[in-house]
Amino acid sequence: MNAQQTKKLQIRKNSWRNHKFMILEFLIAVFFIAVVWLLFIANPAQKRQTKIGASYMTMNNSFYPVLNEQVANYVNDHHGRLYNRDPALIVSKQVKEIDTFIAQGANAIILNPVDGNSSQIEHALHRAKNKGIKIIIVDSQMKSTRYVDCTILSDNYRAGQLCAKHLLKTKRHAKILLLEHYSAFSANNRIQGFTDTIKRAPNAKNYRFVAKINTYGQSEITLPLVEQALTHGQKFDTIMALNDQAAVGALAAIDETKIKRPIAVYGVDGSENMKKLLGVNPNAIATAAQSPVKMGRIAAQTAYQLLADKKVPKKIILPVYLLTNKNINQYNVLGWQ
Known part of the structure; x- marks a missing residue:
């Protein structure tokens, strides 16, 4: 083999070696991209967290803590975050709670209104609606349902x-x-x-x-x-x-x-x-x-259905006995x- 042939062979070897390194580098890059995707995109905990605000007229009634427990369980199971507040039967306090939910970037609000006739609460719900927040009323009603997506209550x-x-x-x-x-x-x-x-x-x-x-x-x-x-x-x-x-x-x-x-x-x-x-x-x-157990579970499910752009009934009536x-x-x- 003459010198020229030897040189050509060496060039081919070097070219193949460089090609192998490029393939290896590509595979390593693909591997790291896959790891990042699994950790930060495919993992539900890393997705944009769903935030839900919940305010009941008073927590001095075991009905509402039980209802809220079902909401909390559902939100936790879906890796969301629940903000729970107690207005203690004070309209102005509940209005502030709704405004706080808005500031915290809530995606949905589950509300048991202190006063269904209150224009202050209605205006607060209007502010929430303007931010694209879904509104679910539980265990009572608002006089006007203009800003309410769903009302869930017993018969x-x-x-x-x-x-x-x-x-x-x-x-x-x-x-x-x-x-x-x-x-x-x-x-x-x-x-x-x-x-x-x-x-x-x-x-x-x-x-x-x-x-x-x-x-x-x-x-x-x-x-x-x-x-x-x-x-x-x-x-x-x-x-x-x-x-x-x-x-x-x-x-x-x-x-x-x-x-x-x-x-x-x-x-x-x-x-x-x-x-x-x-x-x-x-x-x-x-x-x-x-049943506050059933009402809480349905309220949480309804909130997530609304956030997924699914149709839900305007009113859900639960049976009593x-x-x-x-x-x-x-x-x-x-x-x-």
Whole structure:
């Protein structure tokens, strides 16, 4: 082999060696790109995190912590972030919470309005809507649904109906005290369902509404007000409470004043406290049960469906059923359903 041939062979070897190095460098680059893609793109935790704000009229009612727990579980399972706030029944505080959610870049807001009639809350929801935030209302309603994507609530009107039908079936006449929460649509619907059913009864004249009290659905507010009604107000033998918290407060007031005559107390919720009193306290008659567990799960699912641009119903109504002092043994009294 002459010198020229040797030189050509060496050039070929060097060329092949350089080619191999280029292939190796390309494979290494592809490998690192794949690693980066797996770590920062394919990994859900590294995607743009979904942020959800949740504000309920008060956390001083076990219904809302249970509802919120279901929301939190769902958001965590989807690697999102939940901001939870408690306005403690103060409209201005809830408005600030909504504005905070907007500033934090929330993608959706789950709201139980302090006052469904509030123009302040409606304006806050308008600000949120202008930022593209999805709005889900739970356990109550806004008077205007202009800025609301979905409202999820129990069949509150039927809850009142169930209590009224039980009263009509078990008592031939009654003097009724109503415990209300004037600014909550859910409470108003329950009381409306109750009063409408009584008024439509063939023997409606035997049932008289003697008074009503705004209790805000809170036991500690209800107790002294019902005590006062028992000692200084008109006599009554039946109480229809907007929720179990008010019903429990009324039952405590009856015990405190040591009233001997029977007073039938009805509530709405199916809370653990009320369920434990059914069949034990002779004045605890019934409660129309709803499920914060189911409501919270559906609220979270709906939020994510909206964020995925999927169609959802404008309103979702969840069923209720009656728990009484006669059938309570058929149900679990521990916790919520």
